[in-house]
Amino acid sequence: MTRRVSIVDVAREARVSVATVSRILSNSDYPVSPETRARVLEAARRLDYVPDAFARALVRRRTGIIALTVHDIADPYFAEIARAVEDASQASGYRALICSTDRDPDKELQVVRSFRAFRPDGLIFAGGCVEDAAHVEKLRRGVGSLAVRGTRVVALSRHPTGVPMVRVDNVAVARAATEHVISLGHRRIAFICGQPNFTTSTDRLEGYRQALAAYGLPFDPDLIVIGWYTWEGGYRATRELLARGVDFSAVVASTDIMAIGALVALREAGIHVPDRVSLVGINDLPVASVVDPPLTTVSFRVRDLAAVAVRLILDALDGREIPQDTVLDFDLKVRRSTRPFPV
């Protein structure tokens, strides 16, 4: 293995000091004679020199890294987030370091802890947070020890740890989804919920409740079914719902992914969507419009969430004040999985 080419080699090649090289290759507004600059640039090019990020991070107080925790990078929602974080980071010369937590509190803690070794300039929590007091406290501590060392932290959903948030109002989102089917005349509306105790889950369930209440409809626990935030989860939850034998003409799913799982289960059971059952999702992922029927869903700019979060982190790094709670808009996208009731 050849010795790596360092700033010393470039300095020697250009017959200047390392300080001069450093000034030209990093701190660009420092006065340097044009000839020297040219000679150094040429030497760096000839040697194919790339400054070492590790050495640089050691002496600067910045690592150029933005850490991102997602529940599962293979989940289309988080893949979108990851892509947006990557793009926004790269545009400002930062790099994204991504880790999946699988919605496992312990793994989340461990991920946050392991991030500390990299002293990231920013940390973004993408998924919902477990609402367990003990866990939240541990997480708050983990976040604190990062923050105290300069990492700016932002969450993309309601986060009980008290970090700044960029998010949509999930209560309102689920309420909009539910009110849509209510306004179509549906009265017996099932709700497919993701893993309980997550902020996202409780908020969306609450939105569903609020919609019912607003229209004076009874809340029937038999219409609520708890599942997982996956296709399989939506599928199984719907099977369970069907097994209960309760009457319903509409299903609100906590996410598009779960809604698509529900679609499969309904199809298998010979229940036509939307002729016999209307179905609404949340998120408006690309996949929502390619299924049959195209999914009615609540839409918000998933990528904007991430982009704004990155911008806030950069702002905070620049010493600016950043808002504690940024709430983005959403709107209902009516496609063909919902229709009036009765037919």
Place this chain on the structure above:
Amino acid sequence: MTRRVSIVDVAREARVSVATVSRILSNSDYPVSPETRARVLEAARRLDYVPDAFARALVRRRTGIIALTVHDIADPYFAEIARAVEDASQASGYRALICSTDRDPDKELQVVRSFRAFRPDGLIFAGGCVEDAAHVEKLRRGVGSLAVRGTRVVALSRHPTGVPMVRVDNVAVARAATEHVISLGHRRIAFICGQPNFTTSTDRLEGYRQALAAYGLPFDPDLIVIGWYTWEGGYRATRELLARGVDFSAVVASTDIMAIGALVALREAGIHVPDRVSLVGINDLPVASVVDPPLTTVSFRVRDLAAVAVRLILDALDGREIPQDTVLDFDLKVRRSTRPFPV
């Protein structure tokens, strides 16, 4: 911002030298007295000390980073890959650094170059490679300058740069997809190709040709349509195919994602799948089984590709010889998007 707690603080707290702390915390097998070890461990815990990855990487010759280039992390195929790389890396104490290239040769070059600053221990190319001599040469040089500094490089598809590969035989894969519909009696078979000049594209097109040739069927250019590796791409390609007015009873798509786009286009055109047209994809992504009809596709263990690649990198890092070309198995998954012809 508080000063970060360093090894010096731990040493002072435990009243030993930094050397001793380092030896204990980097858990080398260096002999240390039990009492000292306990004291140091306790001090580290009390101070909540985490060694700085950057300082460590500077002096060790390892960074603990495995870099990954994907075409687009938001594409379900690459999201699967990313997840598997992440898992396999983490299991061995490494971290994955992911970048999307958007199938843009220049961006790919730039990504590879920018990776150099991080001196990753491993680099995985996930997507197909542009088969342009000039680009391949540039890429080979970029890879070379990483390799010369110790980065082990592996590609997850045929790669003209000469780096070790872990892959499926894409010619055989596409041939299997095509032979499936031929064996069902189809004769006029369209092929939806991804962006040309990529190894994956040319290989899969070649597989399609070989299947036709094997059955003595003519190759009709009118049945080939070039698109993009996206839903939109599959959709548009299919629209173009329909606009040509050529006769066909089956479509082989270069990927599941394109196949699903094709499905939407066919549905819109009132062409039933599989009653009037059979449709095959490639990859067997999770989404393939939730669309209607569930997609017949060629299946291979996408995650294994990535996991094996990580293992090879670790092996190489340990000084072991690694195979130049590892070819994984695949098999046809017949679902409900294909049926015999004529009906």
Place this chain on the structure above:
DNA sequence: TTGTAGGCGTTATCAA
């Protein structure tokens, strides 16, 4: 405008 030298946090090489 350019150069010298100290230090960032860690590991590794010598001594002790």
Place this chain on the structure above:
DNA sequence: TTGATAACGCCTACAA
């Protein structure tokens, strides 16, 4: 078994 101390590659006062 433990401790000084010289790297690792870079940036940045401070000097010249």
